[in-house]
Each structure stands twice: as structure tokens, then as C-alpha cells.
Amino acid sequence: MRVRITRRGGTAQMSWLLSAAVTSGCLAAALALSGGRSKAYTAYSLAVHKASAIPAFARKYGLRCSACHTVWPELNAFGQRFKDNGYQLGNERDSPMWQSPAYWPIAMRTTPQWHLESTTHQITDAAPAGKTLSQTGFDLSGVDFLLLGTLHKNITFGLVPTLDADGTTGLEAAFVRFDNLGQSPWANLKVGKFELDNLLSEKRFTWLSNNGGFLYAYHYLPSGSANNFGFGDNQIGAEFSGHSFNSYTRYSVALLTTDDGEPGLPGGKSMDAMFTLSQAFAPGGGLGPQRVGVFGYLGHRPTTFETVVGAPIPGTGAGNKSFYRIGATAQLWLGNLELLPLVSHAQDDAALGPGPEKPTWNNALLEAHYVATPRFMVQGRYELTRMSTQGDPATPQTLGDADAFALGFRYYPFMISRDGMALHGEFAMTRTTGTAPLSGDGSGVDPADPATKVWSRSLLLAFDFAF
Amino acid sequence: MRSHTRWLAVVSGWGVLLCAAGGGAAPARAQESHIGGMTGHAAAAKPLYERYCAGCHGDEGDARGENAQWIDPKPRDFTMAVFKCRSTPTGTLPTDADLFDAVTRGFVTTNMPPWVALTPGNRADLVAYIKTFSPKWKTGHAGTPITIPPEPALSIESMRHGRDLFQKMECWKCHGTSGHGDGPSAATLTDNKDLPIHPYDFSSGSRFMCGVTNRDLYKIFMTGLDGTPMPSFADDIKPADGWDLVHFLRTLQPLDTPEARMWKAWLATHAQELKPIGPPGTGQ
Numbered sequence: 001m002r003v004r005i006t007r008r009g010g011t012a013q014m015s016w017l018l019s020a021a022v023t024s025g026c027l028a029a030a031l032a033l034s035g036g037r038s039k040a041y042t043a044y045s046l047a048v049h050k051a052s053a054i055p056a057f058a059r060k061y062g063l064r065c066s067a068c069h070t071v072w073p074e075l076n077a078f079g080q081r082f083k084d085n086g087y088q089l090g091n092e093r094d095s096p097m098w099q100s101p102a103y104w105p106i107a108m109r110t111t112p113q114w115h116l117e118s119t120t121h122q123i124t125d126a127a128p129a130g131k132t133l134s135q136t137g138f139d140l141s142g143v144d145f146l147l148l149g150t151l152h153k154n155i156t157f158g159l160v161p162t163l164d165a166d167g168t169t170g171l172e173a174a175f176v177r178f179d180n181l182g183q184s185p186w187a188n189l190k191v192g193k194f195e196l197d198n199l200l201s202e203k204r205f206t207w208l209s210n211n212g213g214f215l216y217a218y219h220y221l222p223s224g225s226a227n228n229f230g231f232g233d234n235q236i237g238a239e240f241s242g243h244s245f246n247s248y249t250r251y252s253v254a255l256l257t258t259d260d261g262e263p264g265l266p267g268g269k270s271m272d273a274m275f276t277l278s279q280a281f282a283p284g285g286g287l288g289p290q291r292v293g294v295f296g297y298l299g300h301r302p303t304t305f306e307t308v309v310g311a312p313i314p315g316t317g318a319g320n321k322s323f324y325r326i327g328a329t330a331q332l333w334l335g336n337l338e339l340l341p342l343v344s345h346a347q348d349d350a351a352l353g354p355g356p357e358k359p360t361w362n363n364a365l366l367e368a369h370y371v372a373t374p375r376f377m378v379q380g381r382y383e384l385t386r387m388s389t390q391g392d393p394a395t396p397q398t399l400g401d402a403d404a405f406a407l408g409f410r411y412y413p414f415m416i417s418r419d420g421m422a423l424h425g426e427f428a429m430t431r432t433t434g435t436a437p438l439s440g441d442g443s444g445v446d447p448a449d450p451a452t453k454v455w456s457r458s459l460l461l462a463f464d465f466a467f
Numbered sequence: 468m469r470s471h472t473r474w475l476a477v478v479s480g481w482g483v484l485l486c487a488a489g490g491g492a493a494p495a496r497a498q499e500s501h502i503g504g505m506t507g508h509a510a511a512a513k514p515l516y517e518r519y520c521a522g523c524h525g526d527e528g529d530a531r532g533e534n535a536q537w538i539d540p541k542p543r544d545f546t547m548a549v550f551k552c553r554s555t556p557t558g559t560l561p562t563d564a565d566l567f568d569a570v571t572r573g574f575v576t577t578n579m580p581p582w583v584a585l586t587p588g589n590r591a592d593l594v595a596y597i598k599t600f601s602p603k604w605k606t607g608h609a610g611t612p613i614t615i616p617p618e619p620a621l622s623i624e625s626m627r628h629g630r631d632l633f634q635k636m637e638c639w640k641c642h643g644t645s646g647h648g649d650g651p652s653a654a655t656l657t658d659n660k661d662l663p664i665h666p667y668d669f670s671s672g673s674r675f676m677c678g679v680t681n682r683d684l685y686k687i688f689m690t691g692l693d694g695t696p697m698p699s700f701a702d703d704i705k706p707a708d709g710w711d712l713v714h715f716l717r718t719l720q721p722l723d724t725p726e727a728r729m730w731k732a733w734l735a736t737h738a739q740e741l742k743p744i745g746p747p748g749t750g751q
Contacts, residue, residue, distance in 0.1 A: 061578065064521075064522040090580070091579070091580055092575050093576060282587055285592070373517075
């Protein structure tokens with residue numbers, strides 16, 4: 001007689017329903033709080049392209065999205081190992097020679113959506129003292145064309161052209177990777193433009209709105225900064241990385257140009273360096289192993305250029321001044337609850353800031369996902385950024401402080417090995433002190449009073465699909 | 468007032484997540500697996516099975532997942548409780564450790580990947596869940612693992628004797644005289660579901676279906692691959708002689724193994740001493 005497995009208990013179902021109800025309530029409250037304000041221009045988002053889920057792999061290997069993704073696009077432990085192994089399963093069928101000649105390693109992702117943006121204390125021509133600006137309507141994200149796969153066994157490629165909704169094109173990633181050098185998973189070399197080896201990936205995370213779709217930890221710069229670095233930006237350079245057989249131990253070191261991913265060598269000749277190290281453990285019965293990791297980035301930015309007719313000549317930057325970012329992060333599982341904490345500390349050289357001091361700041365965030373099933377999750381995030389030392393001592397200590405909160409859900413109506421779609425709902429809000437929100441919403445102009453708290457809110461309902 | 472509303476939203480959001488986490492505990496207990504000191508629970512594995520396995524093996528474990536139609540070879544049908552890779556004699560159920568190793572290792576040249584990145588607990592739960600698909604696991608028990616004698620020192624004599632066994636046991640009929648999987652019977656082979664199946668090609672250089680070590684190779688022909696035409700030779704080959712066959716089979720692989728090095732060096736001066744492998748009349 002077959003043993004039938006009982007479904008989850010009533011308590012779990014009640015919690016699920018409660019989650020959905022309260023989430024919906026929060027979204028409705030957010031809508032009410034943000035509505036009824038005058039329409040005005042709202043700057044578009046930080047335009048963070050998502051490398052995301054890649055159904056081309058699902059089609060190649062016949063695995064459901066959920067095999068590699070906790071919920072797509074976030075990688076689970078199996079997906080992380082697959083990526084670490086150069087997008088190879090290691091079943092001796094990874095080379096394209098084993099695929100049907102008709103197989104084409106491409107996937108596309110885009111997100112038709114309705115969203116509402118509302119930002120307080122925005123200076124306009126008609127309201128120099130500031131007013132609340134809001135904008136709402138149906139909208140489009142850009143399109144990511146995800147071409148990734150293997151050129152040959154242990155030779156991986158990635159190419160991600162992008163098309164923004166306004167028609168602007170870009171090249172988000174382009175790299176080649178030599179995997180398992182010397183038959184060892186500890187030695188892999190990647191060259192080109194690629195995402196940094198961030199354990200908490202901004203390219204594969206589950207937030208889409210203007211205010212929720214990025215991390216301050218990865219993009220924050222103090223007021224008046226001349227730096228342009230962002231952890232979340234794909235960088236150009238070479239990365240040497242390795243991992244244990246199950247990818248529970250991982251490391252990477254990278255040498256990168258000082259241009260924050262901009263091609264054409266617009267900056268100087270110096271190099272940035274980054275390292276990551278993480279270790280996973282497997283106690284208990286959570287949905288994945290417990291991972292902790294550290295990271296660091298030492299960068300430089302030029303302060304002078306050769307000029308012609310007063311204009312800087314690209315690639316001639318000199319007078320490099322340094323900056324660094326260090327931090328620690330984790331991926332922890334309590335049953336189906338995933339916790340993603342991150343703390344970081346940052347400092348820029350004084351020459352990259354507005355005054356005689358080296359600006360320093362700290363960031364902390366906690367993101368949580370409750371993966372009720374492979375097809376439904378609710379999520380929340382709180383992030384704070386606090387200035388520790390202002391570059392200009394005359395600047396108020398709190399200028400630039402930021403708090404960001406986000407709440408959302410993703411529901412996947414089906415789960416197959418060909419493509420994926422998610423119904424995405426998200427409410428996100430940020431509070432910045434004396435500065436415009438990093439989302440770019442509102443007029444983009446800092447408030448006149450540096451003590452002013454600027455609130456910016458996003459409400460997003462979207463169909464996020466990849467094929 | 469508005470500030471209070473914001474904080475209420477923050478607190479309620481985190482409360483939802485924490486409540487939901489607590490509500491997910493305490494699933495019903497049905498079937499168990501035991502691997503070393505670890506116990507897997509089938510009740511905990513249903514979402515894991517849906518996430519990782521059902522696409523090929525099907526929700527009911529009957530190898531009718533939506534992706535099965537595109538797969539060659541076809542996924543395992545768990546309702547039949549017939550498994551290739553075992554440490555137990557042919558015709559018996561595998562141990563939980565056998566199933567755990569299979570999930571961990573995957574099957575080379577098939578769509579079954581190594582699931583080594585899953586936590587050991589998750590894999591143990593999945594093993595328990597797989598056992599719910601067939602009543603054989605309720606009425607029967609796993610077989611007793613075969614005894615494998617220690618591997619003797621490698622020698623030319625051992626490999627030559629293994630080559631004689633390769634001829635005598637007619638391994639060449641399926642695997643070919645050179646181990647390329649192109650023997651005279653190769654094209655006619657079917658599995659227990661009457662689906663075409665190919666014999667292993669030693670020259671592919673890839674890992675074996677059931678492992679990578681000499682010990683794994685020994686187990687393969689001493690237990691057989693149930694559900695396939697590969698029989699058990701436990702009644703035909705003495706345990707100690709089994710290692711001779713292992714040593715010879717290693718020479719068929721294009722790998723830099725101790726067996727291959729020793730065999731190649733010996734062949735350079737003694738090749739003429741060997742009779743060709745193949746059907747009667749080819750020199751044997």
C-alpha cells in the first residue's frame with residue numbers, strides 16, 4: 001500500500017493566508033498613503049538590469065526553474081554550484097556538441113507593470129520650497145537578452161545585451177570563463193564585464209520597484225562625492241575564483257579597471273581589487289545550507305586628467321585617490337524562512353569628497369524571504385545607511401542618512417522547464433535626510449534644508465516573465 | 468501620526484514573515500530513511516521533490532514528469548522500485564545509503580545531475596520520499612550489501628586474467644571487443660520498460676554510471692544494473708577474480724590510470740601474446 005504524504009498542517013495554511021492578507025493590506029495602505037497627490041515629473045529608476053533567471057539553461061538541461069532558484073531569479077545552493085561550475089552540471093553533456101543543433105542559448109526577460117511613485121519635499125519651479133511629486137501608470141521595464149552557456153566543455157561565455165524601455169541599448173555583461181583549470185574546481189578564470197561575486201546578488205534578487213530594486217549598500221555615495229563606484233554595477237576586469245566540489249566553500253579575487261564598468265577606458269590606468277570568501281554549513285533541515293561570507297573592495301579614482309581645449313582626455317586619469325568597502329553577509333535558513341543580513345563599512349579618500357575629511361559611512365540590512373512553496377514567496381527588507389564622518393565637517397552629521405523598507409510577494413502560476421512567469425507585488429519606501437532618494441524619483445534635487453526627511457515610495461504590480 | 472503608520476507597516480511586515488516561518492513546522496511523519504546517523508523524513512520532502520525531481524520523475528514517481536518525454540535515457544520509475552546502482556545483490560532493494568549516494572552523485576551522461584549542493588538532510592528526506600512510491604518498501608527490506616574483498620596489488624597477470632574473463636563472460640557481446648559499446652548485441656538491448664538502452668562505452672572516458680572508483684566498478688558487475696540487460700556476475704566470477712576484471716576494464720578507458728600505464732607499457736613488447744577478443748573463431 002502506498003504511503004500518502006499528508007499536506008502541510010492547517011497552521012501553515014493559516015500562516016500562508018495571513019501572510020497574503022497582511023501583505024495585501026500593507027499594499028492597500030501604501031496606495032492610500034501615496035495617492036491623491038499632484039502629478040509631476042518623476043525621474044526614472046536606477047536602471048539596474050537584472051541578470052536574472054535563464055530559461056535557456058532549463059531548456060538545455062530539462063530542469064524546472066526551482067531546481068536552480070529558491071524562487072527565480074534568486075539562486076539556491078544547487079544553482080550557485082551550477083554557476084560556479086561555469087553553467088555546467090558535470091554530466092559530460094555540458095558541451096554544446098551534445099545539444100540539438102537548433103538549440104540557441106538565449107533567454108529574454110521583461111516586466112510589464114503598473115507602478116506608483118511618490119516623493120516628498122521635491123523642489124520644482126512652481127514650488128521652490130518643495131512639494132510632493134507623484135506619478136503613476138502602466139509602464140515597461142527594459143529587456144535583458146541573456147545569452148549564456150558553454151562554448152566547449154569547461155569554457156563558458158556570457159553576453160547580456162540590454163534594451164531599455166526608451167530604446168537605449170547597452171551591454172550589461174560580456175565575458176569568457178575558463179573553468180576547472182587543471183581539472184580543479186578551485187581554479188577558474190573569467191575575463192570581461194561581469195557581476196562582482198556578491199553573495200547577496202543585486203542582479204538576481206527579487207525586488208523590482210524604483211525604491212526597492214537596488215541596495216543602498218551597493219550604490220550609496222555621500223553627498224558631494226566625486227566617486228562613481230557601485231558594488232551592484234557590473235565591472236570590467238579579470239576574476240580568479242574557486243570553490244569546493246559542492247560549492248560550500250567559495251572564494252574569488254578580481255582585478256578591475258577603475259571605470260565602474262564603463263567601456264572605453266574613460267578613467268585612469270590604476271586597478272581596483274576585490275575579494276570574497278564564504279563558507280556554507282549544513283546543519284538542520286532548512287531549505288538550504290547556512291552560508292556566511294566576507295568581502296572587500298579596494299579602489300582608486302583619478303582626480304586629474306590630461307586635457308585638450310579644457311576637456312579631459314579619456315584614459316589619462318592621474319592623481320589616483322583610494323576608497324574601500326568591506327563587509328560581511330550571510331544566507332541563513334530557518335525552515336522555509338531565509339534571512340539575508342549584510343553589514344558593511346565604507347570610506348572614500350578626502351579628495352573624492354566635498355571637504356578635508358575622509359567621508360566614512362556604515363550600512364546594515366536584513367532581508368527575509370518566506371518561501372511558502374516553490375511557487376510563492378513573501379519578502380521584506382529593511383536597510384539603513386548612516387554617515388559616520390562627513391567629508392565637510394560643517395555638514396550636518398545626518399546629511400545623507402537613509403532608511404529603506406520594502407515588502408512584497410512573488411507568485412509563479414506555473415513551474416516548468418521551459419520558461420517562467422511571476423506575478424510580482426511590491427511596496428518600497430525610503431527616507432533620506434537632506435538628499436534626493438537614490439532611486440532618482442522626484443525632481444532629483446536635494447531639499448534646501450539638509451535636515452529635511454525626504455520620503456519616497458514605490459508601489460509596483462507587475463508580470464515578470466522570462467522565456 | 469503618519470510616522471506611526473509607517474512603523475506599523477514595518478512591524479507588521481516582519482511579523483508576517485516570522486509567523487509564517489513558525490507555521491511551517493511539524494509535518495506529518497510517514498516514511499524514513501537512515502543514512503549513517505542521519506534520519507530523513509518523507510513528509511518534509513514533498514516540496515523538495517516538487518522543486519527538484521517531479522519535472523522528470525513525475526508527481527507520482529512514475530517517470531511521467533512533463534520533461535520525461537524529452538529525456539534519453541528516461542528517468543527512473545520509482546513505482547517499480549528497481550534501481551541500477553546498489554550495493555545489494557541483484558533483485559533486492561537498495562540500501563538507503565545507495566539511494567543517497569545516487570542522489571548525491573547523479574548519473575553521468577544522463578539528465579540526472581549530482582545534487583551534492585543540497586544539504587545532506589534534504590537528500591536524506593528525498594530518499595525517504597522516493598520510498599513512498601512503491602509498496603515494496605513497506606513489504607520488503609533492503610538486501611544485505613555484498614562483501615567486497617580488499618583490492619589486490621595491480622599486476623599484469625591480474626589484467627590478463629581480467630581480459631580472459633571479459634572474453635569468457637562475453638562482455639564483448641554488448642560492450643564491444645574494444646569496450647566501445649558497439650558489440651553485436653548492442654543495438655538490440657532494451658530495459659525493463661522495453662525502451663532501447665545503450666551499453667557503456669568505456670572509451671568515452673567518462674565516469675561510470677554508479678561511481679568513479681575501482682570499488683564502484685566491482686559493485687556494478689557483481690550486483691548487476693537491475694532493470695537493464697547488465698546482469699550480476701556474482702554467481703560466475705569468484706570474488707577475488709572480480710578485481711582482475713576491474714583492472715582490465717580500466718585499461719579500456721582513455722584515462723591516465725595506473726592500470727592503463729602498466730598495460731600500455733606491457734603491450735609495447737607483448738602484444739603478440741594476446742589472442743583477439745570476440746566470438747569463437749576469432750582466435751580464442
